[in-house]
Amino acid sequence: MFVSVVMAVYNGEYFIQEAINSILSQSYEYYELIIINDASTDDTSKILDEITDPRVKIIHLSSNHGAAQALNIGIEHANGEWIAIHDADDISVSNRLETQVAYLSKRPDLIAIGSWIKCISGDNQVLENELQYFEMGRNCITVDSDIASILYHGCPLTHGSVMFSRNAYVTAGKYDANLKIAYDYDLWTRLITLGRIENVPEVLYYYRRYNESLSNKNMHETVKELFYSFSKYVRNTIYNYREDYPKFVVVGSKIGCELFVEQSKSSLEIPLMIYKKERSYLPQLKSWFKRGELDGVILLDSTVHKHGLIRSLKRYGMEYNRNIFEFYSGDL
Known part of the structure; x- marks a missing residue:
């Protein structure tokens, strides 16, 4: 060779x-x-x-x-x-x-x-x-x-x-x-x-x-490019059978969520960004998911109480690396 x-x-x-x-x-x-x-x-x-x-x-x-x-x-x-x-x-x-x-x-x-x-x-x-x-x-x-x-x-x-x-x-x-x-x-x-x-x-x-x-x-530029490629990877592997854009909620810091929305727009639809500490949004996510109006949740590194959120989302029927993703976001 x-x-x-x-x-x-x-x-x-x-x-x-x-x-x-x-x-x-x-x-x-x-x-x-x-x-x-x-x-x-x-x-x-x-x-x-x-x-x-x-x-x-x-x-x-x-x-x-x-x-x-x-x-x-x-x-x-x-x-x-x-x-x-x-x-x-x-x-x-x-x-x-x-x-x-x-x-x-x-x-x-x-x-x-x-x-x-x-x-x-x-x-x-x-x-x-x-x-x-x-x-x-x-x-x-x-x-x-x-x-x-x-x-x-x-x-x-x-x-x-x-x-x-x-x-x-x-x-x-x-x-x-x-x-x-x-x-x-x-x-x-x-x-x-x-x-x-x-x-x-x-x-x-x-x-x-x-x-x-x-x-x-250039952490901002690095994370920007990672978000772009990650969202394509999710779309092209797990949801490649779909003609419409998969719908995900993104959870993290304000700057991280906004950057993710911008970089993922050619692959995913993000109907909601969550960057507050309270957990009051969980019933809404459960309702959307059960009605088929939400495909999953993306948790950035900056997400507060991430492990507790994952446990709750799994109880709603979401699966890790299909409906629930944890992705690197550097210091953003």
Whole structure:
């Protein structure tokens, strides 16, 4: 199996060489490395131009396209039927490709495979317990059913650890170039509808975490994109038989609810936002649901008394991850 490793980079001078070295030292032999320089303004271009290894193909973009589109461009130039993503500041262990290819050879039903990760700090501000907490969240996920379920809550896969079928990627519609941050989550929600995705239960990827990462600095934009993709995922998986928009009440902070309504309008109908602490609205939700006028409730992270609400909603006949969803909303 020939694998194309695709790496997009923008101003990655500090860690790009380490990332490249981790791929060029792979134990697996049948691969190429395609690096898309997304119009970097630091010394990234100089570092890339000094590479002479014939396995490496460099594409310099004259203007910044964003990571999603840069990856799409790189994959267009790929020769492999399987695409291994690699972020420009992370590290793959030396047997990553070999292990994932071997796993796929035994599981021909899979269209994508990730791995467990080790978190490393990208700056001095990330505490060790924060790294361990993130690791634990990602490294408890292996089987396809868990990944499909957790996609209803947030992103369960580490982008740079994933290898996917090029055919499935094309069928799914590629990366959405309109998304700047959560383009990986968006792709997973579409790929999972085409076939099975699993994680190798082994640390094959070192993921660098920053307090000043793009997603952390732009929490509003991150959550905005997640809401958009999540609402599509709910519509296209659970309610894909419906011609009308499923009707959901959203519960959370005022800013979170308003943002969700705006981002979900192409997939869901939201007849009511609830961001107060009182529970007086529960009889109304029960009545709507029993009469078939409501499909369910979406609880954002900021929802007060969330677990009690879930118990009440289940008593009304609602089911978790069908009528009841808890979704990540950051600090909103």
